[in-house]
Amino acid sequence: MGKIKQGILGGFSGKVANVVGSSWKGIAVMKSLPLSVANPRTAAQVAQRTKFSNVTVFAALILSSIIKPLWDRFAQNMSGFNDFVSSNIDLFAASVPSPFADLIISKGKMLSTVIDTVDTDDGSTTLDIYWIDDSGAGYKLADDNSYAIIINETTGDVGFQDVTSIRSSAVLSVAMPNEVSTGDVLHAYLSFIRADGTVCSNNSYATATV
Numbered sequence: 001m002g003k004i005k006q007g008i009l010g011g012f013s014g015k016v017a018n019v020v021g022s023s024w025k026g027i028a029v030m031k032s033l034p035l036s037v038a039n040p041r042t043a044a045q046v047a048q049r050t051k052f053s054n055v056t057v058f059a060a061l062i063l064s065s066i067i068k069p070l071w072d073r074f075a076q077n078m079s080g081f082n083d084f085v086s087s088n089i090d091l092f093a094a095s096v097p098s099p100f101a102d103l104i105i106s107k108g109k110m111l112s113t114v115i116d117t118v119d120t121d122d123g124s125t126t127l128d129i130y131w132i133d134d135s136g137a138g139y140k141l142a143d144d145n146s147y148a149i150i151i152n153e154t155t156g157d158v159g160f161q162d163v164t165s166i167r168s169s170a171v172l173s174v175a176m177p178n179e180v181s182t183g184d185v186l187h188a189y190l191s192f193i194r195a196d197g198t199v200c201s202n203n204s205y206a207t208a209t210v
Contacts, residue, residue: 047093054092055085058158065162066147070106070191070200096151096158101205105149106191108200110139113167115190115206118150122182122210126173127159129188131204133170139199142168144192150174154184167192184210 059067059081071080078086087104091097119128127150135142144167149160159176172190180186191203 051089051092052085054095055089057095058092058097059084059088061158062149062160065160066105066149066191069145069162069197070147070193073197074108074200096153096156100151100153100187100207103187103189103205105189105203106147106193106200107202108193110144110192110194110199110201111137112202112204113140113190113192115188115204116170118186118188118206118208120180120184120186120208120210123179125176125179127176127180127186127188128171128173129190130171131190133168135167139194140167140192140201141194142166143195144201145195146172147191147193148172148174149189150176151187152176152180152184153187154181166195180210182210186210 063081067080067084071084074080075083084104087107088097091099091102097103113131113134115129116132117128117130119130121127129148129150133142134140135144145163146165146167146169147160147162149158151158155178157177159174161172161174165172174188186208188206188208189203190206192201193199
């Protein structure tokens, strides 16, 4: 219970509702208590927290190799990491995106380059992504740097590669954490960025079965 010591306009001690009165160096002071913070756990809130957890784990995996070069320079009022998370969070009810085709690996004014073939040899830990060299179309240059991600839907493995191949080479090798096996379903994403980092492409997508 709070006590007013000097009339209604004076200082008080104790607690009145969410206000606490006290004395500091002889001066009457009042402080408000923080409102109680609930931890809502409705089905929708739990689902959103799960998505956020899943997408941040995925983003952290590809942060230095994919997100920083393809997102940081172009994100508006946020980091590339946060832009990636915001753009993809609704796909991550599970640890891998769904639908896979909607995952955004990069976005920009350079059009995507269609994936021609994904090498899918049984027992391999290195997969090759092939495309047809389309240098000179729009903003596309022969020396654009290539970036790729391959997700093994069957095992959950994620492989990625950056800047070991240029557009004109028409192939990029991606190292997978484990061997792929017959029947594994693979999802491949291919992106390009200008050598000086000023223009980025939209990513292309393809799926293949080993």
